[in-house]
Amino acid sequence: MQINLQPAVSTCSNFVDASRVLQCKTIVIVPLIVKNTRSDEENRITLIWACNLADECLHLQCLYSRIRHHNPMVKGVDQLCR
Numbered sequence: 001m002q003i004n005l006q007p008a009v010s011t012c013s014n015f016v017d018a019s020r021v022l023q024c025k026t027i028v029i030v031p032l033i034v035k036n037t038r039s040d041e042e043n044r045i046t047l048i049w050a051c052n053l054a055d056e057c058l059h060l061q062c063l064y065s066r067i068r069h070h071n072p073m074v075k076g077v078d079q080l081c082r
Helices: none
Strands: 008-016 022-038 043-051
Antiparallel strands (some): 022 043
């Protein structure tokens, strides 16, 4: 089996900058980690993807934004995301 993973360029309309302003940005989603976990019962591949703007985005509900992993109660951002 051969799997070909490639980056995807897309538009994110939920990017929240440091000023708490919602913006539309061009992003790149890339495969970051590929894990092959084997056991006696199954062969499993886990893919972990990342966004090139993950460190800059303050959107709490974004799957890729690292802000939710570091400080989930950043003042002012939680109200933007409801």
